[in-house]
Amino acid sequence: MPTAREKREAREQALRDEGAREALAKLNHQNFTDPGSIAAAAGPVARPQHAGAKVIVACKLGIAYFDIQLCQMDEKFQQNMQGGRMVKEATRTGSIVRLRGTAYPRGTLPEGFPERPVTIHNAALNYGVDRHFMEVWMEQNRLNPIVMNDMIMVDDNEDRLKARLKEVADKLSGLEPVNPKADHRMPKPINAAVSELESRPRTVTATDA
Known part of the structure; x- marks a missing residue:
């Protein structure tokens, strides 16, 4: 049976872990929705x-390369209406690993x-990347x-990775070049009905004479 002290330390550690997860989730969300708000790698x-x-x-991103970097949790003072408090914030650290897109x-x-x-199944393969990183x-x-x-996607077996990529081959990042003939990102006519009417030959009736 754990002692009262061990239970208290376990609860405190769980709170610290939860705070770290929330901070990383916030960093990821900001990085995706507003890249300019987060310091670049x-x-x-x-x-x-x-x-x-x-x-x-x-890497299935339709870009030349994608730089990734690890983060560490740092304690920083955050000013607020009540004076301030210490919060944990994720900071990029260490070397950059450059993935080809x-x-x-x-x-x-x-x-x-x-x-x-x-490139296979709409993904660029990057070999020899450190497993621990x-x-x-x-x-x-x-x-x-x-x-x-x-x-x-990451794997240490090339055949297994290719099989996984085949299953998600139709998933696209949205950064691929636009195909003018068949691409859902192409702008649609403002009023399809009007454009259809204008393309039809006008028939003169007795009431038009």
């Missing part, structure tokens, strides 16, 4: 390393531009719409 881009366990990261420039490429990424990042961003909607 900044710092050195992690160089490829051969040591340690690796995973493959699939599905977009790739056309025409002549600048010197030194990386090769086109391996991605496990922590996926946990911190589990409420991020990018993760919840399968825009970022």
